[in-house]
Structures are given as structure tokens and as C-alpha cells.
């Protein structure tokens with residue numbers, strides 16, 4: 001399994017697969033080719049169907065602003081992966097074509113990095129294997145992560161933590177409409193002003209709104225594990241700050257969350273276009289439940305159970321962003337699933353440790369199978385569900 005640093009990345013919203021991925025793809029092309037005369041970018045599948053609402057064309061225009069370029073939205077041609085881009089690059093030597101896939105979390109798969117992608121940091125590839133290893137070595141999951149990652153992991157996650165808190169504060173300071181035709185109003189600031197008590201769970205919900213609104217505005221956030229689901233960790237870190245947890249314990253909880261997110265990324269999917277919102281906010285919920293369980297001092301098995309409960313009860317969650325904008329249902333959903341993560345962590349302490357039938361790995365496998373069975377109309381195409389009803 002690769003480094004958990006892939007799961008938390010600082011970048012601009014509103015979408016890791018539809019904004020950050022294409023931005024990274026353009027940067028990759030600009031690095032690979034010299035003396036470029038023109039570029040034609042064709043967006044397929046979900047990128048073609050919801051790219052406008054996700055600012056895909058905006059980010060490509062920005063990245064290729066100094067080069068003659070054309071963007072084509074092709075929603076008819078079938079591709080193997082729903083987030084496929086084709087770059088036709090004309091240089092003084094001729095024309096070449098590169099196919100690039102955006103697999104979620106800002107990660108892109110290119111011809112060049114396809115083989116090198118398997119830079120393993122961990123030998124274990126499932127939570128079951130990890131738990132067996134930890135039991136054998138008599139170590140916690142945090143110790144397991146520290147044992148495998150390089151020494152700058154702590155500082156890396158600290159910068160992510162700082163950015164999430166900054167995004168909460170930034171979101172709480174703003175009002176007005178979010179970009180796009182839906183005329184969705186920012187709500188976090190008003191929610192905080194209306195708060196009657198000092199309940200950390202309510203702070204959690206408001207913080208989730210604050211970060212999700214920042215994401216919807218294309219501002220700086222931390223993908224966790226995607227942009228659309230970034231509000232879940234906004235909620236969780238807002239909750240941790242309210243509860244006065246130490247910096248060290250917050251960063252260690254992010255290590256656990258990263259582990260759960262990375263298992264989802266390598267064994268299933270964290271892309272709404274591939275497996276629906278269960279792969280984005282569902283996975284964020286499982287990461288959040290594990291992080292909360294970790295910060296509350298639960299043992300390895302209880303942390304695994306918290307993640308399992310959160311994911312099992314997110315199964316079937318569809319992706320139907322209204323008019324392709326990462327606003328409805330995404331913003332409110334981040335708050336709902338941050339609260340759900342907290343409940344899953346609580347439940348993990350109540351359920352007796354014996355007789356645990358379903359594991360996290362089982363839930364993950366089921367999530368992926370369910371995602372593949374979901375009609376493409378419920379996988380980030382903006383064709384059905386809320387997108388169809390609310391036009």
C-alpha cells in the first residue's frame with residue numbers, strides 16, 4: 001500500500017477528480033512536452049457531463065492559458081473509466097496523443113506513472129492484514145503508521161490540519177451566494193451566529209458547512225479523501241478543536257484516517273464517478289469514525305469497528321450533484337456524515353467485541369461492488385436523483 005500522504009492533499013476545490021485531477025494532468029503534459037504549438041483536450045464520461053459545474057474547463061483554461069487550446073466535452077463515447085481525458089498535443093515535431101485518467105483525490109494515471117504507481121510503503125493491503133501485524137508486534141495502529149512512513153509525515157499532516165482549521169475560519173467569516181446558477185447561500189456564518197449553546201456536535205456540523213462552502217467556492221481546502229467530501233473532516237477538526245484535543249493527538253488521528261482512506265483507494269474507489277457518493281462521503285465518514293475512535297483512545301479492533309460501522313451504513317449512497325455543482329446535496333451531506341462518524345465511533349464502544357460478523361474489508365468490498373452496479377446515472381453524471389428533480 002502507498003503512503004497515506006496521498007489521502008490528505010492541500011489544493012483548490014470544488015472537485016478532486018474533476019478540478020485537481022485535470023489541473024495535474026495539464027501540468028504533467030506541460031512538463032512532458034517541449035515547444036507545444038496547440039493542445040486539444042477531450043473530456044469523456046462524468047468529466048464531460050458534470051465538468052462545467054465542477055469547473056473542469058475553467059481549470060484547464062487557467063493551466064493552458066499560454067498555449068492555444070481547445071476543450072471538447074464528449075459525453076457520447078464510452079470509455080473504460082468514467083473520468084478519462086485525452087490530450088492531443090501538437091509540437092514542432094508532430095502530434096501525439098496521451099490518455100490520462102483522474103482516479104479521485106487529485107491522483108492521475110498516465111502512461112508514465114502507471115508502472116511507478118506501485119511505490120509500496122506498507123506490505124499489508126487490507127485492514128485484516130494490518131490488525132494481524134499489529135497484534136503480532138503488539139503495537140497500536142498509530143505506531144504501525146509511524147513505523148512505515150518517513151519522518152516528515154508528522155509535519156505534512158500538521159500542515160493539513162492547519163489548513164483545515166484555516167478553511168473552517170475562512171468559511172465562517174463569509175456570507176453571500178456560492179458560485180453558479182443555483183443561488184445557494186452560504187450558511188455556516190449564520191448557523192454559528194444562531195448557535196444557542198456550546199455543543200461540540202453542533203460546532204462539528206457548522207464547521208463541516210464552512211469547509212464544504214469553501215470547497216464549493218473553489219477556495220483552498222484539504223481533500224480528505226476528495227474535495228466534495230472535504231467538509232466531513234472540516235466537521236471533525238472543528239469538533240476536535242472545540243474539545244481541546246492536543247495537536248499531537250489530532251495529527252495521530254489523521255494518520256489513522258489516512259490508513260482507512262488509503263485502503264479504500266487501493267482496494268475499492270474514492271471516486272463518485274466510479275462508485276457513487278458512498279466512495280467519497282461514505283469513505284470520509286469511515287475515516288472520520290476511525291479518527292474519532294483513535295483520539296478517544298479506543299483500541300485497534302474498536303477503531304476498525306468504528307470505520308466498518310460508518311462505511312457499512314453508507315452503502316448505496318448515490319452521487320447526484322444538482323446541475324453538476326458540488327453544492328446540493330454535497331454541503332449538507334458533509335455535515336450529516338461528520339455527525340454520523342461521531343455516532344459510529346460511539347457505537348464501536350457499545351457493541352461487545354465478540355461476534356463481529358462484518359469486517360471493514362467486507363464493507364469496502366461491498367461498497368465497490370455496489371458502486372459498480374449503480375447505474376451510471378447515479379455516478380456523478382447529474383442525470384438522475386436530485387439532479388433530475390431539482391433543475
Ligand code: SF4
Pocket residue numbers: 228229271272273276277278280281318319320321326327329330380
Ligand atoms: S454527491 Fe458526493 S460524490 Fe457526488 S459530487 Fe457531491 S460529494 Fe462528490
